[in-house]
Amino acid sequence: MNTALPGCGLYTRDGAKVPLQGVEVTGELLGSHARVRVRQRYLNTERRPVEAVYVFPLPSDGTLTGFSLECNGRRLQGVVKEREEAFRTYDDAITAGHGAALLDQERANVFTAQVGNLLPDEETYVEVEFLQAIQVEEGSVRWMLPTLVAPRYIPGAPQGDRTAHGTASPTPRVPDADRITPPMGNVGYGLKLDLKVDLGREVVVESPSHALSLEKEGTRVRVKFARDEVALDRDFVLTVRSPDTSTQLTPLVAHRQGEKPGTFALTVVPDLLGLAAGPKRQEVVFVVDTSGSMDGESLPQAQGALRLCLRHLREGDRFNIIAFDTSFQTFAPEPAVFTQKTLEQADRWVAALSAAGGTELLQPMLAAVQGVPDGVVVLLTDGQVGNESEILQAVLGARKTARIYSFGIGTNVSDALLRDLARQTGGAVEFIHPGERIDDKVVAQFSRALAPRITGLQAQFEGVEGVELAPAELPPLVDAVPWTLLGRYPTPGQGKVTLRGRSGTEPFVLTVPVDFPAVSDRPVVEKWWAAERIRGWEAAELDSRRAQRMKERIVQLAVEHQLVTRHTSFVVVEERTGERRASGQPETRVVPVHAPAGWAMLGTAHSQGQQDGAMAVPPPGAAPKPLRKPSLVARGVAPQGIPAPAPAMAASRSRAQREEETTGSFLTLDASEAPELALHEGSGGFPVPPPPAAPAPAPAKKKGLLDGLFGKAEAPALAKEASRREKAAAAPEPQGPEDATTLLSRQLASGLWDGAGPGTEAERQARATALALLELLRQGITSQHPLHGAQVKKAVEALLQLTPGLGHAPPVVELALGVAWLVAAGPRTRGRIAQAAQPLAGLSTRMGDEVALRQHVDALATR
Incomplete structure (x- = not known):
């Protein structure tokens, strides 16, 4: 300091x-x-x-x-x-x-x-x-x-000799703590x-x-x-x-000088729609950080993201939610079957979450991968932890084929850990910075997590030779996600690279023509290849003499290519x-380093709202505050309908035992000596800002199709939903384009929307779903939308399954199938809709003319 x-x-x-x-x-x-x-x-x-x-x-x-x-x-x-x-x-x-x-x-x-x-x-x-x-x-x-380098939570009691100048001492769980914890203070440089x-x-x-x-x-x-x-x-x-909105990637870049072997980087952006199908049933665990640092805008946005992600699941999928801070709690003892009942229970449980405590990530991540060892884990955190290696090794050892999709929120997140978790599990990572919406990013990435993918990839070279590939174990191809393979080629020439894998149980083949040049001056490719090769070697879990030999190999390649x-x-x-x-x-x-934006330090607030990044330097004479260790507080919230189990791995331990096991240190200020700050008890060392001013009343919403969609005839359903939200003390709905986010958050587990009025329940749901999709269409949201396309696809599929039983209500069927055609994309889906519409002459004859179809559907919607 x-x-x-x-x-x-x-x-x-x-x-x-x-x-x-x-x-x-x-x-x-x-x-x-x-x-x-x-x-x-x-x-x-x-x-x-x-x-x-x-x-x-x-x-x-x-x-x-x-x-x-x-x-x-x-x-x-x-x-x-x-x-x-x-x-x-x-x-x-x-x-x-x-x-x-x-x-x-x-x-x-x-x-x-x-x-x-x-x-x-x-x-x-x-x-x-x-x-x-x-x-x-x-x-x-x-x-x-x-x-x-932001302050980070250092678990474990101090142990061992210090070798550097950091503020924290080494611990058994973070032996290099003194090398990664620079002091925070008045920073005059920018x-x-x-x-x-x-x-x-x-x-x-x-x-x-x-x-x-x-x-x-x-x-x-x-x-x-x-x-x-x-700052x-x-x-x-x-x-x-x-x-x-088009950004093209160069498919092949190479470097070769003289008679030495060349180096290449081959990139493809796979289009797998119609070629690959996901598993019949998904298993997903959402792990959400509720530590003190998530207080403010982060937690409500994360809650909104979770509500939308849940609606991407299909009935019969299995899911769970883990909320963690100093300890953790689970929505259900085991992954629950996704139904309308469990969706409503999950909505209430998520809405009741609050932010407090530290960032103990290890145990909740272990519980997640043990709960779905072959499924998908979605992690949302804004924490910086010191025991990255311990977490990585434990999680990789506990999973089978589970993929981890991580979201790092804010300015001080453990990005190296999140990248490693994604890379070594075949998942992905995304970072959400102040000024960016959390829910948009999470929903888009979660759609990719459930997107078609090709696994078990192998690369075969014909006409040319590719050796020393990096990564050595090829990651899966994921629909629309750039995929890169690096390697060496002994001699130049033209040929092709064939990628073979499996889409579920079906074989998959993709062939890419390549031209390895005799001369090309792109030395950056060589360094990228060497760096990726070294990352793979560093990730190998070797011991004894093989580990020493691997270190020698890393040093040799790093010195040759001048890599740190x-x-x-x-x-x-x-x-x-x-x-x-x-x-x-x-x-x-x-x-010393600057306090991260959003922290209160030495009496000066560094607000995330300072979008210009202007420096805020305390006045001369500002004295540093002594450090104190945060208290560790466990919490529990019981969802309605599902008993709140004690957190796994900590169920039978007393509070004192948990504190002893999770003892850690964090650079923080003492609230008693900094009265201008309110340091939340159990916040893991994150100073909590004073409560924000009451928000201004929301402007009245425009009247439009939504009023017709859920109008007087459907008031009972809305009243029921409003009562449900009030009882749950739900966090404010995230602000999306018009009412799209609110509308999407009301989608049922089946993919349909609830409606009221005359007719059977199936008729009411079909009409409400068609009107909801029509409103989304007016806002530019179709099955191709990058964020909400998966929910639209789910609704279209649900309508296709529902309409065969509505033969006694042709107007409702015409409305449902007509809207489904307008929001759907792809010949296969539209072909199924056209086949279902054949008995309806007034509809089928208009399907070749979207303008006429749109007018017809609008007329049906106002009846």
């Missing part, structure tokens, strides 16, 4: 000045990758040489390609060596009075820069360069840059940005996290912050899309002579 002394600038707690002056990010965002440079500027304003230690983040899926030191007009390039050898080189140089810099990887996304013998009044620059593959989502490019975006065509550039300044030069866009400098208190998120890993480091030495050569050992200055 540090405190600012009046009139003297930024100081550490012991009165020494902080040498880091600022961070600048420059680079290019191109069609397939980002090339980024992070430049740190140091200035020693003391009268003696010092050593700066700065713990900072980089994307966990990035590949480091360069490290340099610039001082006294000279720029020196670093080299990669085995980690201990690099440290010895650095330490020997510092002891001898030379300048030097060392870059260590602590975690996949956490790095430490040590810059030694910074001379008085001399500026020094350290630059890290990395490459990162671009993420494509629904036709848009999305790029994220983390800006700080972040600047100068990024060039060029996809070769006109694009729209936006950011949900920061206000931007854009300069267009043809198809190139230069991106800066609207303010010259912003390093949140991830920087950039989205780039074409006005026509957990076994290798970058080091650079500036040899000095004369007066520039220091004597004695420099004193160490540990650089």
